[in-house]
Amino acid sequence: xxxxxxxxxxxxxxxxxxxxxxxxxxxxxxxxxxxxxxxxxxxxxxxxxxxxxxxxxxxxxxxxxxxxxxxxxxxxxxxxxxxxxxxxxxxxxxxxxxxxxxxxxxxxxxxxxxxxxxxxxxxxxxxxxxxxxxxxxxxxxxxxxxxxxxxxxxxxxxxxxxxxxxxxxxxxxxxxxxxxxxxxxxxxxxxxxxxxxxxxxxxxxxxxxxxxxxxxxxxxxxxxxxxxxxxxxxxxxxxxxxxxxxxxxxxxxxxxxxxxxxxxxxxxxxxxxxxxxxxxxxxx
Amino acid sequence: xxxxxxxxxxxxxxxxxxxxxxxxxxxxxxxxxxxxxxxxxxxxxxxxxxxxxxxxxxxxxxxxxxxxxxxxxxxxxxxxxxxxxxxxxxxxxxxxxxxxxxxxxxxxxxxxxxxxxxxxxxxxxxxxxxxxxxxxxxxxxxxxxxxxxxxxxxxxxxxxxxxxxxxxxxxxxxxxxxxxxxxxx
Numbered sequence: 001x002x003x004x005x006x007x008x009x010x011x012x013x014x015x016x017x018x019x020x021x022x023x024x025x026x027x028x029x030x031x032x033x034x035x036x037x038x039x040x041x042x043x044x045x046x047x048x049x050x051x052x053x054x055x056x057x058x059x060x061x062x063x064x065x066x067x068x069x070x071x072x073x074x075x076x077x078x079x080x081x082x083x084x085x086x087x088x089x090x091x092x093x094x095x096x097x098x099x100x101x102x103x104x105x106x107x108x109x110x111x112x113x114x115x116x117x118x119x120x121x122x123x124x125x126x127x128x129x130x131x132x133x134x135x136x137x138x139x140x141x142x143x144x145x146x147x148x149x150x151x152x153x154x155x156x157x158x159x160x161x162x163x164x165x166x167x168x169x170x171x172x173x174x175x176x177x178x179x180x181x182x183x184x185x186x187x188x189x190x191x192x193x194x195x196x197x198x199x200x201x202x203x204x205x206x207x208x209x210x211x212x213x214x215x216x217x218x219x220x221x222x223x224x225x226x227x228x229x230x231x232x233x234x235x236x237x238x239x240x241x242x243x244x245x246x247x248x249x250x251x252x253x254x255x256x257x258x259x260x261x262x263x264x265x266x267x268x269x270x271x272x273x274x275x276x277x278x279x280x281x282x283x284x
Numbered sequence: 285x286x287x288x289x290x291x292x293x294x295x296x297x298x299x300x301x302x303x304x305x306x307x308x309x310x311x312x313x314x315x316x317x318x319x320x321x322x323x324x325x326x327x328x329x330x331x332x333x334x335x336x337x338x339x340x341x342x343x344x345x346x347x348x349x350x351x352x353x354x355x356x357x358x359x360x361x362x363x364x365x366x367x368x369x370x371x372x373x374x375x376x377x378x379x380x381x382x383x384x385x386x387x388x389x390x391x392x393x394x395x396x397x398x399x400x401x402x403x404x405x406x407x408x409x410x411x412x413x414x415x416x417x418x419x420x421x422x423x424x425x426x427x428x429x430x431x432x433x434x435x436x437x438x439x440x441x442x443x444x445x446x447x448x449x450x451x452x453x454x455x456x457x458x459x460x461x462x463x464x465x466x467x468x469x
Contacts, residue, residue, distance in 0.1 A: 047367060131364045176298070181299055182305050189312070218326075219443070222326070233296050237292050
């Protein structure tokens with residue numbers, strides 16, 4: 001069971017945050033504010049929609065988005081692939097044990113404690129479809145929008161919340177800091193893991209059923225990581241304060257976004273699509 | 285604690301949010317417990333620590349970052365539903381803060397430990413509650429998950445929260461009394 005897995009130390013390789021596929025398509029060029037708003041609308045409507053017809057329609061749309069943004073659909077599929085075993089296990093559990101809640105519909109099989117109804121089948125199929133749709137949709141969003149654009153988009157979309165004293169700019173700054181520090185901490189963690197492994201620490205070598213052992217293995221990494229993070233935070237606070245950063249004061253932005261007619265058309269399309277998903281009486 | 289957002293609060297929230305994302309994408313934040321809901325997690329610990337150290341708003345924002353990153357990164361259909369992935373996570377830091385503040389007068393170290401426990405329990409219970417309401421898992425399965433995932437999560441969360449917050453606050457916990465984990469490591 002001793003296996004030294006070299007790839008486990010290459011943490012930075014697994015990080016896909018900030019991954020961006022520049023194809024310059026119409027979706028890439030969309031105003032980030034409008035793109036985020038449309039994305040939110042679509043995700044909410046897909047999460048609520050529970051009909052076969054609606055979910056098929058949503059699946060078609062999310063595949064089309066890959067075509068329009070000229071991003072290879074393999075990026076989306078690579079997100080779905082690791083999930084297939086989970087989807088199958090969950091589907092079986094839902095089928096077997098869900099009779100108490102989804103008891104409506106026609107009973108198809110009734111054997112001992114197993115009741116399979118048309119409603120429980122619908123539940124299984126719809127949650128699998130919903131999963132694929134949302135993975136596709138979120139891949140298109142993150143692959144076609146840079147992190148800076150996303151934070152700018154969030155900041156300007158949340159601007160109305162200022163009237164209720166919500167600190168919008170500070171919130172956007174928090175997100176920027178978080179995204180900025182992920183690769184830094186990944187490097188830091190890699191260093192710590194290598195340092196400890198070279199002194200004989202074992203990571204991920206315990207058998208999978210020894211849960212306590214494997215959990216304890218993580219402590220010598222997690223706790224120094226938090227400490228490093230806190231001291232980095234102190235440095236950053238000092239740096240910001242010595243440059244006279246004052247939370248809550250007025251400041252201007254260096255980049256202005258402008259929405260064009262195509263952006264509004266896309267937004268209207270998404271609104272209509274969301275309404276259709278939620279309100280249209282699909283026969284199935 | 286000072287009122288309003290200070291630079292320190294902003295930076296702490298950002299940095300702990302980064303850890304929450306990192307624990308998710310590197311899979312280091314998972315404890316391999318084989319159940320239907322997948323692995324137990326320690327990704328909620330940054331939210332608890334943020335809540336205890338810098339107040340409810342910071343805890344809430346870190347919870348939000350954790351929720352959104354787990355939503356975008358999910359490999360389990362359950363967490364591809366924003367209602368399950370994001371909404372329950374908002375409360376982790378807030379309840380941890382409330383637990384900490386109400387017990388702080390009694391004993392600071394106990395208060396930190398209890399906050400770690402309450403935060404983890406908040407995450408487990410709210411996620412499972414919404415998952416049952418939304419129809420992803422049956423109530424019976426949810427109880428099993430609460431036991432198999434929730435308890436290890438809560439224990440680990442208490443240990444990590446104590447180790448980090450006590451060290452950061454430089455609390456004096458007696459010269460002959462060792463920290464709870466020093467014997468283990």
